Amino acid sequence: MHLRTTLEQIKPLNQEAMATARHHQNLLAIPQGSLGRLHDLCIQLAGITGDPRPGLRHLAVVTMAGDHGVTRQGISLFPQAVTREMVANFTRGGASINVLARHFNVRLTVVDMGVAGPPLDICIIPDQSRQDLPIRLLHHRIGDGTADISEGPAMTREQAVYALETGIAVFEQEKARGLHAIGTGDMGIGNTTPSAAMAASLLGEDPACLINRGTGIDDCALANKGRIVARALEVNRPDPEDPLDVLTKVGGFEIGGIAGLMLAAAAHRVPVMVDGFISTSAALLASKFHPEVKHYLFSGHQSAVEGHGLMLDHLGLTPLVDLGLRLGEGTGAVYGLSILASASRIAQEMLTFEQAAVSLPNAETGQRG
Amino acid sequence: MHLRTTLEQIKPLNQEAMATARHHQNLLAIPQGSLGRLHDLCIQLAGITGDPRPGLRHLAVVTMAGDHGVTRQGISLFPQAVTREMVANFTRGGASINVLARHFNVRLTVVDMGVAGPPLDICIIPDQSRQDLPIRLLHHRIGDGTADISEGPAMTREQAVYALETGIAVFEQEKARGLHAIGTGDMGIGNTTPSAAMAASLLGEDPACLINRGTGIDDCALANKGRIVARALEVNRPDPEDPLDVLTKVGGFEIGGIAGLMLAAAAHRVPVMVDGFISTSAALLASKFHPEVKHYLFSGHQSAVEGHGLMLDHLGLTPLVDLGLRLGEGTGAVYGLSILASASRIAQEMLTFEQAAVSLPNAETGQRG
Numbered sequence: 031m032h033l034r035t036t037l038e039q040i041k042p043l044n045q046e047a048m049a050t051a052r053h054h055q056n057l058l059a060i061p062q063g064s065l066g067r068l069h070d071l072c073i074q075l076a077g078i079t080g081d082p083r084p085g086l087r088h089l090a091v092v093t094m095a096g097d098h099g100v101t102r103q104g105i106s107l108f109p110q111a112v113t114r115e116m117v118a119n120f121t122r123g124g125a126s127i128n129v130l131a132r133h134f135n136v137r138l139t140v141v142d143m144g145v146a147g148p149p150l151d152i153c154i155i156p157d158q159s160r161q162d163l164p165i166r167l168l169h170h171r172i173g174d175g176t177a178d179i180s181e182g183p184a185m186t187r188e189q190a191v192y193a194l195e196t197g198i199a200v201f202e203q204e205k206a207r208g209l210h211a212i213g214t215g216d217m218g219i220g221n222t223t224p225s226a227a228m229a230a231s232l233l234g235e236d237p238a239c240l241i242n243r244g245t246g247i248d249d250c251a252l253a254n255k256g257r258i259v260a261r262a263l264e265v266n267r268p269d270p271e272d273p274l275d276v277l278t279k280v281g282g283f284e285i286g287g288i289a290g291l292m293l294a295a296a297a298h299r300v301p302v303m304v305d306g307f308i309s310t311s312a313a314l315l316a317s318k319f320h321p322e323v324k325h326y327l328f329s330g331h332q333s334a335v336e337g338h339g340l341m342l343d344h345l346g347l348t349p350l351v352d353l354g355l356r357l358g359e360g361t362g363a364v365y366g367l368s369i370l371a372s373a374s375r376i377a378q379e380m381l382t383f384e385q386a387a388v389s390l391p392n393a394e395t396g397q398r399g
Numbered sequence: 400m401h402l403r404t405t406l407e408q409i410k411p412l413n414q415e416a417m418a419t420a421r422h423h424q425n426l427l428a429i430p431q432g433s434l435g436r437l438h439d440l441c442i443q444l445a446g447i448t449g450d451p452r453p454g455l456r457h458l459a460v461v462t463m464a465g466d467h468g469v470t471r472q473g474i475s476l477f478p479q480a481v482t483r484e485m486v487a488n489f490t491r492g493g494a495s496i497n498v499l500a501r502h503f504n505v506r507l508t509v510v511d512m513g514v515a516g517p518p519l520d521i522c523i524i525p526d527q528s529r530q531d532l533p534i535r536l537l538h539h540r541i542g543d544g545t546a547d548i549s550e551g552p553a554m555t556r557e558q559a560v561y562a563l564e565t566g567i568a569v570f571e572q573e574k575a576r577g578l579h580a581i582g583t584g585d586m587g588i589g590n591t592t593p594s595a596a597m598a599a600s601l602l603g604e605d606p607a608c609l610i611n612r613g614t615g616i617d618d619c620a621l622a623n624k625g626r627i628v629a630r631a632l633e634v635n636r637p638d639p640e641d642p643l644d645v646l647t648k649v650g651g652f653e654i655g656g657i658a659g660l661m662l663a664a665a666a667h668r669v670p671v672m673v674d675g676f677i678s679t680s681a682a683l684l685a686s687k688f689h690p691e692v693k694h695y696l697f698s699g700h701q702s703a704v705e706g707h708g709l710m711l712d713h714l715g716l717t718p719l720v721d722l723g724l725r726l727g728e729g730t731g732a733v734y735g736l737s738i739l740a741s742a743s744r745i746a747q748e749m750l751t752f753e754q755a756a757v758s759l760p761n762a763e764t765g766q767r768g
Contacts, residue, residue: 107764245430376495
């Protein structure tokens with residue numbers, strides 16, 4: 031589906047389904063509100079899907095990979111080759127996201143959105159512990175990594191549209207396989223730099239508030255990263271009111287792909303679990319394309335890197351877990367997906383006071399819920 | 400096993416296994432420390448089990464139920480009959496803990512430690528969605544609920560020993576079924592009152608800091624609850640240096656059972672996931688019996704009720720999730736168990752830099768991990 035058509039299909043949450051879901055939550059045989067955020071998740075899920083008690087059986091995480099010309103400015107701890115090496119690791123099932131996706135019963139799709147070097151010609155070894163769900167590697171190479179954003183735009187406007195529409199197409203493939211909720215993930219050495227530049231531009235925040243150590247750079251490299259992000263914004267002057275311009279000038283192929291996937295999910299009324307820093311910058315971009323998108327999003331986890339909280343505040347999202355992760359790949363998203371799915375099962379499987387024949391509260395000692 | 404024998408078998412964590420686990424975590428093909436708390440969980444699991452990379456395949460939660468004479472003082476929102484009704488609900492698979500245990504693949508055992516009324520004669524309907532793991536209901540009725548702690552001791556010293564030894568026996572049965580980690584849970588209308596009294600006594604804290612709304616009482620009932628807890632401590636004068644005295648005078652049958660289960664788990668070097676307020680008061684009790692116990696404990700979640708954080712601080716535990724739950728039953732423990740099991744899979748299944756052929760960090764931009 032084209033970007034424009036996708037944007038046209040994004041609608042507000044279904045208020046009627048939310049009211050029905052809220053009513054149902056209040057009938058469950060527990061003290062009112064005692065399941066905390068699980069109640070809110072159930073209600074938002076109802077608004078997203080239009081079903082007051084939706085089932086979330088089929089869960090997927092899509093990890094988008096891409097390289098970044100700006101890595102030659104020494105902004106990352108790791109050499110660029112690691113992007114490619116980690117994609118290979120994903121296909122062998124040996125990375126964190128593989129392990130966690132298996133653990134939480136989430137299928138994994140990896141997309142090459144523009145990893146540097148020759149096209150990845152990797153023999154995919156089926157995941158031994160999940161024969162039913164081998165890892166998929168999709169080839170959608172938009173370029174040989176982006177250009178160096180500290181010297182000019184990351185990509186052309188056409189490439190930016192293509193990145194978004196690739197994300198839309200990947201979502202639609204996942205949907206066709208059976209999908210009730212989707213998580214996002216990223217792999218791209220150096221990609222906290224374009225993410226910080228995008229977020230600073232879109233939010234009108236001081237870039238210094240969005241700079242972090244990424245994979246673990248030292249003070250000196252951190253100061254350099256700050257200068258590089260500032261220079262990228264100065265050289266490119268992205269227009270914060272034109273999200274396509276922001277993606278073109280200071281974005282990344284995989285970040286555009288993730289944003290496109292979020293737009294498509296919102297258009298198809300499928301909940302999205304946002305991973306950490308990079309995915310959240312993509313969420314800011316997607317929300318600039320359409321303000322309703324943010325109601326289709328959940329934050330999987332609080333990243334340990336600086337600046338993530340600021341982005342979440344702007345989106346009005348509260349992370350579901352805080353385990354000190356700062357890895358990306360979709361690792362925070364799968365934790366969130368498992369919690370979201372647990373909430374949907376509460377709505378589907380718990381008995382009410384009446385069904386379970388449990389006595390109601392005493393009127394005289396109760397407070398209003 | 401007797402209480403004394405169990406206490407004698409509790410030993411410190413295995414430092415050698417922890418060092419090996421720490422070394423292994425540093426070899427994994429990720430930026431150093433980027434899996435945050437998952438690394439710490441892996442290292443503690445190694446110390447507990449003695450295995451540097453233990454598998455946590457068999458998970459169980461044990462929900463202990465009991466009634467409390469003090470409910471007649473109007474300290475709970477719900478009538479006492481609800482304890483019994485909820486135990487029936489557990490056996491039908493319709494309660495929150497059933498749904499969440501199914502979702503996270505945790506088997507559930509419910510123990511009647513002293514529910515008021517005639518012995519529960521419930522036909523257990525196998526859990527339709529988990530035929531392989533029907534819910535077990537064990538009968539270990541120590542009494543017809545405890546006595547009213549605002550007027551005298553909750554139970555006799557013999558009953559307190561029996562409650563603890565029942566917990567030990569239940570643990571050992573679970574262990575015999577195959578068990579790699581265990582979660583605790585409780586069901587007992589009014590049991591935040593004895594839990595608060597126990598914690599205030601054991602910690603030497605002002606009881607006012609441990610009083611909360613429980614299932615949702617109003618301001619007036621809250622003030623009354625504060626008076627009742629103060630009176631229970633005044634009337635009984637439990638000796639904080641004698642945990643058996645604390646359990647006898649201001650405890651509960653299910654709280655003693657949970658504490659016994661924790662002692663047995665530590666003796667058998669099995670990790671324990673502590674649920675919320677009630678289970679944490681049992682953890683304080685168990686830690687008073689033996690100070691090493693706390694190293695075998697993990698906190699599943701931050702309860703939304705007041706006072707839980709104070710207890711956790713004393714134990715040095717940091718909750719794994721904060722979803723605003725305030726329900727008990729073991730609901731917070733199962734979230735924690737699933738995270739703990741995910742950490743063990745990271746240790747077991749992830750590839751190292753060398754195995755995955757991933758390049759090491761650049762020396763010049765790195766900070767010390």
